Amino acid sequence: MIKSLLVKIILLLVGISCLVLAAGIYRFNFTNDDIYVDEQPVSVATKEKSNVMRMLFSFQTDNYWQVELPELKLAVPLMELKEYNGHHFAVGEYQFGQERGVVSVDYPRITVLNFTYVQDEMIFAVPFSVSNQGSGVHWYIGLYNMNTKYGDIQQIDSLFVGDRIVINEMNTDEPFDVTSSIRLAYFSHGPAQSMADDPSVNTTKVIKVTPTGFVK
Structure with missing residues (x-):
């Protein structure tokens, strides 16, 4: 017993x-902070409501504004708003293999484009940068479609602008219904300039855009 x-x-x-x-x-x-798919880590957002969507667009939603990185085919959720030297950004972090980086969206420069073909949808363009461990700060223009009823944002396209540039201004090239273009003004590096120096060449670029993407 x-x-x-x-x-x-x-x-x-x-x-x-x-x-x-x-x-x-x-x-x-x-x-863990990273979830691995086929042994490659991808960006992961927490299960709380998106603070970025609430602060920028007044949407109480679990949906995240995600930026798709052109080279990595990776969607990075924007998790918080930050200020750097007086400039305001929506920021998300990512890891891909051994590479870690930061995506920063220059949200005060959001430019709404007058493509009003579908109800409850808004197409806009905005600059964003991608920086990682020492390979520069690559700037792009992203094109997005937002459902203004539910707060879903889908990336349509992106266009590379330059490395370590300083954007001064971005707006529509008026009249937009005629030009269908964005005018971007920024400082870039000259041929004799070191990339470590501040860019000094005043550059203006006119970018043609359609509801389905940039004309490249």
Whole structure:
């Protein structure tokens, strides 16, 4: 009788130990900041409502504004608003293999484009930068379609502008219904300039755009 009771107690202790070990393994695997798909980490957003969508567009939603990186085919959710040297950005971080980087959207320069073909949709363009460990700060213009009823934002296209440029102004080239273009003014580096120096060449670019993408 005593021997049988001891066996049951031992089996119970072994079972409890297995449950504790399994819980620890589960917590380790599913609380990391990165989720791995085919051994490649991708950006992950937390399950709280998007602060960026609430602050910029007044949407109480779990949907994130995601920026698709052209080279990596990776969607990076914008997680917070930050200020750098008086400039305001919506920021998200990513990891791809050994590469870690930051996406910064220059949201005060959001430019709404007068493509009003579908109700409850708004198409807009905005500059964003991608920076990682030492390979520069690459600036793009992103083209997005937002459902103004539900707060969904889809990226339509992106266009590379330059490395370590300083954007001064972006607006529609009026009359937009005739030009269908964006006018972008920025400083870029001259041929003799080091990339470590501040860009000094005043540059203006007119970018043709359609509801389905940039004309490249």
